[in-house]
Amino acid sequence: MNNLRLNNKWVLVTGASSGLGQEMARQLATIHKANLIIAARRADKLEQLKADLEKAAGVQVKVVVADLSTTEGADHVVAESLATGELYGAILNAGVTYFGRHSKLEWTQFEAILKTNVIGVVRMTNALVKHFEESKQEGGLMLVSSMSGFFPVPYQTAYSATKAFINAFGNALHNELTNPNFSITVFAPGGIATEMTHGDEFGELRGWLMPVKQAAKEGIHAFVSRKFNYIPGLMNRVGKVFMNFLPSRFIGSKMSKVYLKSLLKFEQK
Template sequence: MKHLQLNNKWVLVTGASSGLGQEMARQLAHLHKANLIIAARRADNLNQLKAELEKYAGIQVKVIVADLSIPEEADRVIAESIAGNNLYAAILNAGVTYFGRHTELAWDNFESILKTNVIGVVRMTNSLVKYFDEPGTEGGLMLVSSMAGFFPVPYQAAYSATKAFITAFGNALHNELTNPAFSITVFAPGGIATEMTDNSKFNELKGWLMPVSVAAKEGIHALITRKYSYVPGLLNRIGNVFMNFLPSKFIGGKMSKVYLKSLTKAQQ
């Protein structure tokens, strides 16, 4: 399968108002000369990014303000993105987390995590597969998961579970595709230095966080080269392989101590 060619092609990036999504949008425009459809809740951030990206010669940017925890809004993002029948690739990056004891997570907050990280992603993926796979349209789709989906992370139980779903869902669906010109990639980074992790709860973990520019570059590489499942960072990849040989209970116990230490220090 040939690599994706993004030059002058339209690429959708969700969760583009900050963090990984914002940085991927920047690199797609600057390094790959792609036209961008950027979607997220914060209109001000999206419009600032649009103004920044359109400084690159020839780049076009469309803004879609939407709350992807609302199924109808997720549907609208895809409908507007494919309306011109020229969407070439999509990066479903929007996601939210909760760092703390699961018993302290309010039910409405849990539902919001589930709707954003799972239901919205599945609804958008369903529509995109119909758009690309059934008519044989060339393109690529990348679902942003996490290494937390490979190994359950204590004190991020809900987030970890949603990412495990996305990993399994994306990998399974990849093998259902009938169009050889269309691919689904699951991108599973470890921790990234973004707005999501920029708070005191993560202070003891920040030495593990990957710079967002590096994660974005590797994510775009995974999309372009149509990886099946991709973990960025050599040490992360080595660790991912190594941990498969260890009992999951042992890994969870070690992670629990590290995460609880960081959480406890933040609460002091």
């Protein structure tokens, strides 16, 4: 299967108002010269990004304001993206986390994590896959997951569980595709230095976080080259291979100590 050719093609990026989504949108526009459909809840952030990219990269940018924790929001983004029939690719990046003791996670907050990270992603994926399967158009879809979906992270218990679902869902669905010109990639980074990980509770963990520009660059590489599963960062990839040979209980215990140390420092402030 040939690599995706993004020049002057329309690509959807969700969660584009900040962090990894925003940086991927910037690189897609400035380096790959892709036209963008950028989606998130914060209209002001999206409009500023649109203005920046149209001026700096000379591409077209369409803003879609939507809450992707709702089926209405997910459907709205897909409808706007497919309206012209020119959508070439999509990066479903929007996601939320919770770092803390699972016993203190409110049910409404858990539902928001589940709806954004799983239900919204599946809702959009179903519609996008149907479009590309029926039209037989060339294109690609990338689901942004996490290494925590492979190795569950204590104190990010609910988040890890949602990402484990996305890993399994994306990899399995990839093997059901019938359109030889369409691909699904699962991108599973470790921690990234973004707005999501800027809180004080992540203080002890910041040394482990990958710069967002590097993560975005590797994510777009995975997308363009149609990787099945891709983890950015050589040490992360080596670490995953190494951890496959260790008991999962042992890994969880070690990670628990590291994350709890950071959480306790935050709680003591």
